[in-house]
Amino acid sequence: MRPRRHTRPAAPVDYAAHSAQVAGAGDGLRDRPRRPAAAACAIPLCHSDGGTRRRARLDAEHWYRNLREPVAFAAAVEHLIAAGHDLFVEISPHPVLTAAIEATAERAGRDVARRTLRRDDGGGTGC
Template sequence: MVSVPLPVERVREELAGHEGRVSVAAVNGPASVVVSGDVAGLDELLARWTETGVRARRIAVDYASHSAHVEELREELLDVLAPIEPQAGRIPVYSTVTGRVEDGSGFDAAYWFTNLRQTVEFEAATRELLADGYGVFVESSPHPVVSLGVQETIEDS
Protein backbone atom coordinates (compact mmCIF):
# COMPACT_ATOMS: atom_id res chain seq x y z
CA MET A 1 0.00 0.00 0.00
CA VAL A 2 1.06 3.60 -0.58
CA SER A 3 -0.14 6.75 1.18
CA VAL A 4 -0.51 9.70 -1.21
CA PRO A 5 -1.07 13.30 -0.09
CA LEU A 6 -3.29 14.20 -3.06
CA PRO A 7 -7.03 14.64 -3.66
CA VAL A 8 -8.78 11.39 -4.60
CA GLU A 9 -9.83 12.75 -8.02
CA ARG A 10 -6.19 13.30 -8.97
CA VAL A 11 -5.15 9.90 -7.61
CA ARG A 12 -7.87 8.20 -9.69
CA GLU A 13 -6.55 10.01 -12.79
CA GLU A 14 -3.02 8.80 -11.96
CA LEU A 15 -4.30 5.21 -11.73
CA ALA A 16 -5.27 5.19 -15.42
CA GLY A 17 -3.56 2.19 -16.96
CA HIS A 18 -3.40 0.38 -13.63
CA GLU A 19 -7.01 -0.89 -13.62
CA GLY A 20 -7.28 -4.22 -11.81
CA ARG A 21 -3.71 -3.80 -10.55
CA VAL A 22 -3.96 -0.81 -8.19
CA SER A 23 -7.06 0.62 -6.50
CA VAL A 24 -7.96 3.50 -4.24
CA ALA A 25 -8.01 1.71 -0.90
CA ALA A 26 -8.99 4.58 1.39
CA VAL A 27 -10.02 8.20 1.18
CA ASN A 28 -8.93 9.58 4.54
CA GLY A 29 -9.21 13.31 3.88
CA PRO A 30 -9.25 16.00 1.18
CA ALA A 31 -5.60 15.29 0.36
CA SER A 32 -5.00 11.95 2.04
CA VAL A 33 -5.48 8.80 -0.02
CA VAL A 34 -4.15 5.26 0.23
CA VAL A 35 -3.74 3.00 -2.80
CA SER A 36 -3.38 -0.76 -2.75
CA GLY A 37 -2.57 -3.51 -5.22
CA ASP A 38 0.27 -5.14 -7.13
CA VAL A 39 3.75 -4.40 -5.82
CA ALA A 40 4.99 -3.56 -9.34
CA GLY A 41 2.11 -1.14 -9.94
CA LEU A 42 2.63 0.50 -6.57
CA ASP A 43 6.36 0.81 -7.27
CA GLU A 44 5.63 2.54 -10.60
CA LEU A 45 3.24 5.01 -9.01
CA LEU A 46 5.51 5.66 -6.04
CA ALA A 47 8.43 6.39 -8.38
CA ARG A 48 6.28 8.74 -10.51
CA TRP A 49 4.99 10.61 -7.47
CA THR A 50 8.48 10.88 -5.97
CA GLU A 51 9.89 12.22 -9.26
CA THR A 52 7.20 14.91 -9.37
CA GLY A 53 7.73 15.98 -5.76
CA VAL A 54 4.70 14.25 -4.24
CA ARG A 55 5.66 12.95 -0.79
CA ALA A 56 3.99 9.55 -1.19
CA ARG A 57 5.19 6.81 1.14
CA ARG A 58 5.00 3.05 1.32
CA ILE A 59 2.84 1.50 4.05
CA ALA A 60 4.49 -1.67 5.29
CA VAL A 61 1.82 -4.35 4.85
CA ASP A 62 2.02 -7.68 3.09
CA TYR A 63 -1.54 -7.80 1.77
CA ALA A 64 -3.54 -5.72 -0.71
CA SER A 65 -6.69 -4.90 1.24
CA HIS A 66 -9.34 -2.77 -0.43
CA SER A 67 -8.26 -3.85 -3.91
CA ALA A 68 -9.28 -6.37 -6.57
CA HIS A 69 -6.90 -8.89 -4.98
CA VAL A 70 -9.40 -9.43 -2.17
CA GLU A 71 -11.77 -11.02 -4.71
CA GLU A 72 -9.49 -14.10 -4.73
CA LEU A 73 -10.46 -14.65 -1.09
CA ARG A 74 -14.19 -13.99 -1.43
CA GLU A 75 -15.50 -17.53 -0.92
CA GLU A 76 -13.01 -18.36 1.83
CA LEU A 77 -13.75 -15.16 3.74
CA LEU A 78 -17.50 -15.53 3.40
CA ASP A 79 -17.19 -19.09 4.70
CA VAL A 80 -14.96 -18.13 7.65
CA LEU A 81 -17.16 -15.15 8.53
CA ALA A 82 -20.47 -17.01 8.07
CA PRO A 83 -20.92 -17.74 11.81
CA ILE A 84 -21.09 -14.02 12.61
CA GLU A 85 -24.52 -13.18 14.00
CA PRO A 86 -24.89 -9.41 13.85
CA GLN A 87 -27.04 -7.63 16.37
CA ALA A 88 -28.17 -4.07 16.79
CA GLY A 89 -25.96 -2.13 19.15
CA ARG A 90 -26.69 0.79 21.41
CA ILE A 91 -24.21 3.13 19.72
CA PRO A 92 -24.77 4.00 16.06
CA VAL A 93 -21.91 3.45 13.61
CA TYR A 94 -21.11 5.79 10.73
CA SER A 95 -20.22 3.10 8.23
CA THR A 96 -17.38 3.68 5.78
CA VAL A 97 -18.92 0.81 3.79
CA THR A 98 -22.55 1.87 3.30
CA GLY A 99 -22.17 5.60 3.83
CA ARG A 100 -25.07 5.52 6.28
CA VAL A 101 -25.53 5.44 10.02
CA GLU A 102 -25.94 1.78 10.96
CA ASP A 103 -27.05 0.01 14.12
CA GLY A 104 -24.87 -3.05 13.47
CA SER A 105 -27.71 -5.45 12.72
CA GLY A 106 -26.55 -5.78 9.11
CA PHE A 107 -22.88 -6.45 9.89
CA ASP A 108 -22.90 -10.00 8.57
CA ALA A 109 -20.26 -11.90 6.58
CA ALA A 110 -21.10 -10.05 3.36
CA TYR A 111 -20.73 -6.68 5.10
CA TRP A 112 -17.28 -7.56 6.46
CA PHE A 113 -16.15 -8.93 3.10
CA THR A 114 -17.29 -5.70 1.43
CA ASN A 115 -15.51 -3.74 4.16
CA LEU A 116 -12.24 -5.47 3.24
CA ARG A 117 -12.81 -5.25 -0.52
CA GLN A 118 -14.06 -1.77 -1.31
CA THR A 119 -12.62 1.70 -0.78
CA VAL A 120 -12.76 2.92 2.83
CA GLU A 121 -14.70 6.20 2.71
CA PHE A 122 -13.30 7.57 5.97
CA GLU A 123 -13.46 11.22 4.87
CA ALA A 124 -17.14 10.95 3.91
CA ALA A 125 -18.02 9.31 7.23
CA THR A 126 -16.08 11.98 9.14
CA ARG A 127 -17.85 14.76 7.22
CA GLU A 128 -21.21 13.20 8.17
CA LEU A 129 -20.14 13.08 11.81
CA LEU A 130 -19.13 16.75 11.67
CA ALA A 131 -22.43 17.67 9.98
CA ASP A 132 -24.30 15.85 12.74
CA GLY A 133 -22.51 17.94 15.37
CA TYR A 134 -19.78 15.57 16.51
CA GLY A 135 -16.37 17.09 17.09
CA VAL A 136 -14.33 14.55 19.04
CA PHE A 137 -13.28 11.30 17.39
CA VAL A 138 -11.61 8.12 18.58
CA GLU A 139 -10.36 5.66 15.98
CA SER A 140 -9.40 2.12 16.86
CA SER A 141 -6.52 1.56 14.50
CA PRO A 142 -2.90 0.46 14.40
CA HIS A 143 -2.10 4.07 13.42
CA PRO A 144 -4.49 6.37 15.37
CA VAL A 145 -2.16 9.37 15.08
CA VAL A 146 -2.98 9.54 11.36
CA SER A 147 -6.63 10.14 12.26
CA LEU A 148 -5.80 13.21 14.29
CA GLY A 149 -4.26 14.83 11.23
CA VAL A 150 -7.22 13.78 9.10
CA GLN A 151 -9.68 15.44 11.48
CA GLU A 152 -7.75 18.71 11.43
CA THR A 153 -7.47 18.58 7.64
CA ILE A 154 -11.19 17.97 7.17
CA GLU A 155 -12.19 20.70 9.61
CA ASP A 156 -9.90 23.18 7.85
CA SER A 157 -11.32 22.47 4.38
Protein backbone atom coordinates in the same frame (compact mmCIF):
# COMPACT_ATOMS: atom_id res chain seq x y z
CA MET B 1 6.78 -10.29 35.21
CA ARG B 2 6.01 -9.24 31.65
CA PRO B 3 2.52 -8.08 30.71
CA ARG B 4 0.49 -10.66 28.87
CA ARG B 5 -0.09 -9.86 25.21
CA HIS B 6 -3.33 -10.78 23.55
CA THR B 7 -2.63 -11.50 19.93
CA ARG B 8 -4.13 -13.57 17.17
CA PRO B 9 -2.13 -15.47 14.60
CA ALA B 10 -1.81 -13.50 11.40
CA ALA B 11 -4.16 -14.59 8.65
CA PRO B 12 -2.43 -15.57 5.40
CA VAL B 13 -3.14 -12.71 3.01
CA ASP B 14 -2.07 -12.54 -0.61
CA TYR B 15 -4.24 -9.67 -1.82
CA ALA B 16 -4.37 -5.89 -1.45
CA ALA B 17 -7.13 -4.76 0.91
CA HIS B 18 -9.76 -2.30 -0.35
CA SER B 19 -9.26 -3.36 -3.95
CA ALA B 20 -10.63 -5.75 -6.57
CA GLN B 21 -8.04 -8.33 -5.44
CA VAL B 22 -10.22 -9.04 -2.40
CA ALA B 23 -12.94 -10.46 -4.67
CA GLY B 24 -11.03 -13.73 -5.09
CA ALA B 25 -10.93 -14.21 -1.32
CA GLY B 26 -14.60 -13.35 -0.85
CA ASP B 27 -16.00 -16.86 -0.46
CA GLY B 28 -13.34 -17.81 2.06
CA LEU B 29 -14.01 -14.67 4.06
CA ARG B 30 -17.76 -15.20 4.01
CA ASP B 31 -17.51 -18.86 5.00
CA ARG B 32 -15.35 -18.40 8.10
CA PRO B 33 -16.99 -19.32 11.39
CA ARG B 34 -18.92 -16.42 12.81
CA ARG B 35 -17.80 -15.91 16.38
CA PRO B 36 -19.33 -14.07 18.07
CA ALA B 37 -22.57 -14.30 16.17
CA ALA B 38 -23.43 -11.33 13.98
CA ALA B 39 -25.83 -8.88 15.55
CA ALA B 40 -27.37 -5.56 14.66
CA CYS B 41 -25.70 -2.48 16.12
CA ALA B 42 -27.48 -0.86 19.03
CA ILE B 43 -26.26 2.56 17.87
CA PRO B 44 -25.86 3.97 14.36
CA LEU B 45 -22.60 3.03 12.65
CA CYS B 46 -20.79 5.48 10.40
CA HIS B 47 -19.36 3.27 7.70
CA SER B 48 -16.01 3.81 5.99
CA ASP B 49 -17.86 4.56 2.75
CA GLY B 50 -19.06 7.80 4.35
CA GLY B 51 -22.63 6.81 5.16
CA THR B 52 -24.50 5.98 8.34
CA ARG B 53 -26.16 2.63 8.80
CA ARG B 54 -28.93 2.45 11.32
CA ARG B 55 -29.12 -0.96 12.90
CA ALA B 56 -26.34 -2.24 10.63
CA ARG B 57 -25.83 -5.98 10.73
CA LEU B 58 -22.16 -6.77 11.28
CA ASP B 59 -22.14 -10.12 9.54
CA ALA B 60 -19.61 -11.75 7.22
CA GLU B 61 -21.04 -9.92 4.19
CA HIS B 62 -20.57 -6.56 5.95
CA TRP B 63 -16.92 -7.30 6.76
CA TYR B 64 -16.28 -8.61 3.24
CA ARG B 65 -17.65 -5.37 1.71
CA ASN B 66 -15.64 -3.37 4.26
CA LEU B 67 -12.45 -5.14 3.16
CA ARG B 68 -13.32 -5.01 -0.56
CA GLU B 69 -14.41 -1.41 -1.04
CA PRO B 70 -12.19 1.67 -0.96
CA VAL B 71 -12.20 3.58 2.33
CA ALA B 72 -13.81 7.01 2.10
CA PHE B 73 -12.43 8.22 5.41
CA ALA B 74 -12.76 11.95 4.69
CA ALA B 75 -16.36 11.47 3.56
CA ALA B 76 -17.16 9.60 6.78
CA VAL B 77 -15.59 12.37 8.90
CA GLU B 78 -17.42 15.06 6.88
CA HIS B 79 -20.68 13.17 7.40
CA LEU B 80 -20.14 12.98 11.16
CA ILE B 81 -19.18 16.67 11.45
CA ALA B 82 -22.26 17.68 9.43
CA ALA B 83 -24.37 15.52 11.77
CA GLY B 84 -23.10 17.58 14.71
CA HIS B 85 -20.37 15.39 16.14
CA ASP B 86 -17.73 17.59 17.69
CA LEU B 87 -15.16 15.28 19.21
CA PHE B 88 -13.04 12.61 17.52
CA VAL B 89 -10.61 10.72 19.72
CA GLU B 90 -7.93 8.49 18.24
CA ILE B 91 -6.95 5.96 20.87
CA SER B 92 -3.62 4.67 19.67
CA PRO B 93 0.05 4.84 20.62
CA HIS B 94 0.65 5.60 16.93
CA PRO B 95 -1.97 8.23 16.03
CA VAL B 96 -2.06 8.31 12.26
CA LEU B 97 -5.67 9.28 11.53
CA THR B 98 -5.84 12.42 13.68
CA ALA B 99 -4.03 14.54 11.07
CA ALA B 100 -6.58 13.54 8.42
CA ILE B 101 -9.46 14.24 10.82
CA GLU B 102 -7.96 17.65 11.69
CA ALA B 103 -7.53 18.55 8.01
CA THR B 104 -11.10 17.52 7.20
CA ALA B 105 -12.46 19.43 10.21
CA GLU B 106 -10.39 22.50 9.32
CA ARG B 107 -12.01 22.58 5.86
CA ALA B 108 -15.36 22.59 7.68
CA GLY B 109 -14.16 25.34 10.05
CA ARG B 110 -14.16 23.04 13.09
CA ASP B 111 -11.65 21.87 15.74
CA VAL B 112 -12.65 18.34 16.71
CA ALA B 113 -9.74 15.87 16.92
CA ARG B 114 -7.70 14.85 19.96
CA ARG B 115 -4.90 12.33 20.41
CA THR B 116 -4.86 10.29 23.60
CA LEU B 117 -1.50 8.52 23.47
CA ARG B 118 1.91 8.88 21.93
CA ARG B 119 4.62 6.32 21.57
CA ASP B 120 7.07 6.39 24.47
CA ASP B 121 4.91 8.96 26.30
CA GLY B 122 2.50 7.76 28.97
CA GLY B 123 0.56 11.02 28.98
CA GLY B 124 -2.14 12.19 26.63
CA THR B 125 -2.78 15.60 25.16
CA GLY B 126 -6.11 15.92 26.92
CA CYS B 127 -9.55 16.55 25.54
